[in-house]
Each structure stands twice: as C-alpha cells, then as structure tokens.
Amino acid sequence: MLQLSKILLTIIFFGIGVIHFYWAFGGLWAKRLAIPTTQEGAPLFDPGLGSCVIIGLFFSVLLLINQKELLRSLPLLYERVLWAIIALVFLARAIGDFQYVGFFKYVKHTTFAYLDNLYYTPLCLLIFALIVVKLAVR
Structure with missing residues (x-):
C-alpha cells in the first residue's frame, strides 16, 4: 500500500508540476479553466510567470521529497511532521x-x-488520503 501511495503521489505531483511550468512559459491549454471566477x-x-513557476517548483519539491531525493538525512519524525x-x-x-473553491x-x-x-477538489482530497496512508503505514 505504501508503494502504491508513493507511485500515485509521484504521478500526481509530476503532472501538476509540469502543467504549471507549461502555463508559466506561455501554454494556454486549460489555464482559464483552472482559475476561479465570479458568478x-x-x-x-x-x-503570471512568477506564480506558475512557484507552484511548479512547489510540486517539484514535493516530488523530490516523495522520492527521497531531497532531505535524505531528515530524521523520521521531522519527515512525518x-x-x-x-x-x-x-x-x-x-x-x-467557502466562497469560490x-x-x-x-x-x-x-x-x-x-x-x-x-x-x-477530489484530487486534493485524494492527495490528502494518499499522504495519510503513507504516514499510517510507516
């Protein structure tokens, strides 16, 4: 179960990171569909470029943490926190x-x-659940 959680988180983090970098460097596919709107x-x-790059980097860091490439020497307690x-x-x-998302x-x-x-929103809930499984199995 831990391995499945790790694989799914890797796929999700990679996909979200790639699409944000795509948007950062001029890609338009689905960009407007991912932005909350008024009624x-x-x-x-x-x-813009900056916010898309920051989110892309955030998911890249999550990907590296998930793959144990980043923070290898971090004590288990800190990693779990x-x-x-x-x-x-x-x-x-x-x-x-409670308003738009x-x-x-x-x-x-x-x-x-x-x-x-x-x-x-279901994807965010899935990520939460996969991380909980990752924490519970260890």
Whole structure:
C-alpha cells in the first residue's frame, strides 16, 4: 500500500508540476479553466510567470521529497511532521474558502465550480488520503 501511495503521489505531483511550468512559459491549454471566477465569469486573478513557476517548483519539491531525493538525512519524525503539514494543506484546499473553491463553496454555477467539484477538489482530497496512508503505514 505504501508503494502504491508513493507511485500515485509521484504521478500526481509530476503532472501538476509540469502543467504549471507549461502555463508559466506561455501554454494556454486549460489555464482559464483552472482559475476561479465570479458568478459573472470574471477571473479572480491572472496567474503570471512568477506564480506558475512557484507552484511548479512547489510540486517539484514535493516530488523530490516523495522520492527521497531531497532531505535524505531528515530524521523520521521531522519527515512525518512535514508530510502531515503538506497533507493538511491539501485538506484545507479540499474544504475550500467557502466562497469560490472547495467542497463548501458558495459560488457553484460557474465552469470553474463545476470542474472544481469534478476534478480539482477530489484530487486534493485524494492527495490528502494518499499522504495519510503513507504516514499510517510507516
């Protein structure tokens, strides 16, 4: 189970990191679909090069931590605390801001809200669950 969790997290982290780097360097495919919008359809923000690179780097670091390429000498307790914090970040994203993202969002009738319900929020919950499995099995 631990190996399956590690493999799935690797695939997910790699995929999310790659798409953010793709967006950072000019890619447009699905970029607008990943941005929360108001009820009128106006995007809440316009992610630029910097924010896409930061998110891409975040997922690259998660990928390296998951593969034990980064922080090899970190004591097990610190590693577990780090994974617990990461898991809580994804749980918080799944719960949402009670306005535009997450399971408990208020704005529910936009394209982003539909995709958030179908893909983004469940993916965050899956990442949380996979990390919990990783922590529980050790």
